[in-house]
Amino acid sequence: SQTIHQWPATLVQPVGSPLSLECTVEGTSNPNLYWYRQAAGRGLQLLFYSVGIGQISSEVPQNLSASRPQDRQFILSSKKLLLSDSGFYLCAWSFEQINEKLFFGSGTQLSVL
Amino acid sequence: QKEVEQNSGPLSVPEGAIASLNCTYSDRVSQSFFWYRQYSGKSPELIMSIYSNGDKEDGRFTAQLNKASQYVSLLIRDSQPSDSATYLCAVTGFQKLVFGTGTRLLVSP
Numbered sequence: 001s002q003t004i005h006q007w008p009a010t011l012v013q014p015v016g017s018p019l020s021l022e023c024t025v026e027g028t029s030n031p032n033l034y035w036y037r038q039a040a041g042r043g044l045q046l047l048f049y050s051v052g053i054g055q056i057s058s059e060v061p062q063n064l065s066a067s068r069p070q071d072r073q074f075i076l077s078s079k080k081l082l083l084s085d086s087g088f089y090l091c092a093w094s095f096e097q098i099n100e101k102l103f104f105g106s107g108t109q110l111s112v113l
Numbered sequence: 114q115k116e117v118e119q120n121s122g123p124l125s126v127p128e129g130a131i132a133s134l135n136c137t138y139s140d141r142v143s144q145s146f147f148w149y150r151q152y153s154g155k156s157p158e159l160i161m162s163i164y165s166n167g168d169k170e171d172g173r174f175t176a177q178l179n180k181a182s183q184y185v186s187l188l189i190r191d192s193q194p195s196d197s198a199t200y201l202c203a204v205t206g207f208q209k210l211v212f213g214t215g216t217r218l219l220v221s222p
Contacts, residue, residue, distance in 0.1 A: 034209070043214035044157075044201070059209075090156055100205050101147055104156040 002027035006091045006105030013112050019064075019078040021108050023091030026072065031093040033074040034102065035066055038088040050074060051096070086112045116140060117204050119213035127221055132189040134216050136202030139183065146178055146185045149201040151215065157201055161187060192220045 006023045013019060025031050035047040046059045048066035056066050063082060067075045074091060091105040117138045126132045134148075145164050149157035163169045163176040163185065175188040185204075189196055199215040 044212040046209055049209060088154075100145060100210055101159060101162055102157075102203070102210055103159065107156045109154070 004091065004093055004103060004105040006108060008108055009106065010109045013081050015083055015112055016080045019081055021076040021089055023074045023105055024072055025093045030071060030096045032096060033068060034092040035076045036090040036092060038090065081112045083112050086110055116211045117202055117213040119202050119216045121214060122217040123219045124216055125219045125221065126192050128192060128194060130192050132192045132218055134187040134200050136185045136213055137183055138204045140206060141183065143204045145205040147203040148176060148187045149203060151199045151201060194220050194222050196220050
């Protein structure tokens with residue numbers, strides 16, 4: 001069976017500090033990978049998605065970036081965090097070329113102070 | 114017009130009642146529809162998928178799809194306090210799912 005791991009679970013960072021969130025998927029090959037952000041009381045905002053190694057599509061202009069160095073690894077980064085980057089970050093995966101149902105990781109609660 | 118619309122709620126129902134959650138979408142070519150449950154502070158969990166018009170039942174959950182009306186709903190029978198959560202409707206778009214903002218359901222004992 002497939003599993004998705006996301007860490008850390010919580011993170012408190014000062015404004016201007018860097019960020020690196022990591023996500024890995026096990027039990028499947030060539031998954032589509034996604035990063036979402038959910039601000040308090042708000043809906044899910046798609047940040048990035050990837051259909052293969054090195055292939056990243058950005059949905060929203062921002063100071064965040066994503067990378068996919070390996071087939072089942074997806075990384076969300078920032079060089080300098082802003083207060084507005086606070087939120088609940090969710091990594092998700094879906095099967096390649098199927099119906100795009102998503103399976104989410106456990107999420108990272110990021111507080112930028 | 115939002116791509117996927119849901120009433121934010123809260124929808125309050127007593128224990129044992131039927132909870133009815135609704136969702137409308139704007140993209141007529143959408144083919145797949147999903148309901149996710151999200152407890153406070155947790156990640157969304159897939160509970161139902163539906164791909165064709167009509168009803169699909171899974172335990173206490175029934176998903177209903179009407180593509181002509183661009184409408185999908187989720188019925189929860191015999192609602193339990195543990196069903197209290199936010200329910201997210203999701204609809205396939207181009208290479209991604211589009212989520213509604215969710216309906217908060219409160220089931221009172």
